[in-house]
Amino acid sequence: MEYIFETERLRIRTIRTDDAARLYEIHADEAVKKWIPNETYKDTEEAREAVGFFAGRAARKALPYVLAVELKETGELIGDTGINEVEGKPGEVEIGFVICRECRGKGYAAELVKAMTAYAVSAFQITALYGRVMKGNAASESVLKKNGYRFIAEESGAEDDPYGNGMLIYRKKM
DSSP: OOEEEEOSSEEEEEOOGGGHHHHHHHHHSHHHHHHOGGGOOSSHHHHHHHHHHHHHHHHTTOSSEEEEEEETTTOOEEEEEEEEEOTTOTTEEEEEEEEOGGGTTSSHHHHHHHHHHHHHHHHHOOSEEEEEEETTOHHHHHHHHHTTOEEEEEEOSOTTOTTOOOEEEEEEEO
């Protein structure tokens, strides 16, 4: 299997159709639905369609660019990560990540974001990365801060903030 990049404990690879059921499970977790409700799937078929779309985009190295995250030790699929364009800002992207419930709190997300940031900069010639976090999601804020992302603004009325709590915007300039 070809991996895009690795960290000390993780392997990041192109997403595959056979990842759909596991990714559906990961994204169906209540914490994922709470903090990133637009990143859940209604069923495994919708997850399969999304995975097919992301696999095609990754094969062309096109945005949105989403990859699967495995534990190096076991090969278990534990989440995904990706980048997407920031509309009207060439060379700037938004980073995203999801780690399964069983693997949270072990530093995997911080390790992943560090590596994905470096990969995005080199592979896509990125000048700035953004992390958008729903207000109250302290764990994701911490991951971004640990990786040098700095708070720059609070956004209200965002499409991906169905509760109206506000989104916190972090940025890392390269």
